[in-house]
Amino acid sequence: MKTILAHIQLMRPANIITAIADVLAGFAVSGAAVQLFSAENPESGALFYQLLWLILATIGLYGGGIVFNDVFDAELDKKERPERPIPSGGASVLSASILASLLLIVGIAAAFQASLFSGIIAIIIAILAILYDSWGKHQLIFGPINMGLCRGGNLLLGVSAIPSVIQDFWFLALIPVIYIAAITMISRGEVHGGNKKALLGGAAMYVIIILALTFLGFVSKIPWWQVIPFVLLLTYFIFPPLSRAITKQEPQLIGKAVKAGVISLIVLNAALSSAFAGWIYGIIVLLLLPVSMGIAKKFAVT
Known part of the structure; x- marks a missing residue:
């Protein structure tokens, strides 16, 4: 049981819930969410099964990518x-590598069940994840961008439910790219503290995200009042812990700011979803938040 729990911990299950939220948001952007809940749409059943395949795909891709992160960090950890699973003896580098490989294979295979285009996106995500784990995270500039591209690709994985829509809304992938880049910058002081410039840089990128979502709320076909409450909730979740981290620059506070940023990905996706599918769908995505927060009490997020 200890070994099983150690390998589950490697997968960061609370974070995987946020990856599911990415796909649900992309599903909304594509217009598939509106079609799914349309009583007159004969393709609703097919869209539902497609969504299930995409959810399984993102579970495998995110899980595999995050496990490989610990594999490559084994010596540093x-x-x-x-206390992490590999250095503490709960898992070995070999067992973690096998788990990560199997997860990535399952993720890619599931994506191909959804569509050929989804499968291609899944392969790109897997490559980006391994690139980040093995090399990208050690690069000052490219590291945050690399991690952000993984999340942007995850959003597009959801959009690929209707592939033709990607050419119209591909730029929305920049939202998770910038957001994750912000979290990655903030996390650089998580072990030793300090690094105020990185914290301020992350705060600046958070501001860009809030402004982008607010703008989207006012220009989308959905009434702004269905979107802005989600944007305000995101602001409430991410800025107070980051403000405390900037003030004291202590590792523990920076860790809490990182954790808040990761969990709040669900709120970000709820805001994005509401702009394309309305507040009810946004609430459905937001319901993943207490699930992720509950799991985060048992398993590490960072």
């Missing part, structure tokens, strides 16, 4: 984070 012996010094900085000995």
Whole structure:
């Protein structure tokens, strides 16, 4: 049981819930969410099964990518984070590598069940994830961008439910790219503290995200009052812990700011979803938040 729990911990299950929210948001952007709940749409059943395949795909892709992160960090974690599953002996580099590989294979295979285009996107996500784990995260500039591209690709994975829509809304993938880049910058002081410039840089990118979502709320076909409450909720979740981290620059506070940012991905996706499918669908996505927060009490997020 200890070994099983260690491998589940490697997968960061609370974070996987946020990846599911990415796909649900992309599904809304594509217009498939509106079609799914349309009583007159004969394709609703097919869209539902397609969504299930995409959810399974993102579980595999995110899980595999995050497990490989610990595999590549095994030696470093012996010094900085000995409590993690691999350095603590709960899992081995070999067992973690096998798990990560199987997860990525399942993710890619599931994506191909949804569509050929979804499968291609899944392969790109897997490559980006391994690139980040093995090399990208050590790069000052490209690292945050690399991680952001993984999340942007995850959003597009949801949009690929209707492939033709991607050419019209591909730029929306920049929202999770910038958001994740912000979290990645903030996390650089998580072990040793300090790094105020990175914290301020992350805060600046958060502001860009809030402004972008607000703009989207006012220009989309959905009434603005269905979108803005989600944007305000996102602001409430991410800025207070980041403000405390900037003030004291202590590792523990920075860790809390990172955790808040990761969990709040669900709120971001709820805001994005509401702009394309209305507040009810936004609430459906937001319901993943207490699930993720509950799991986060049992398993590490960062």
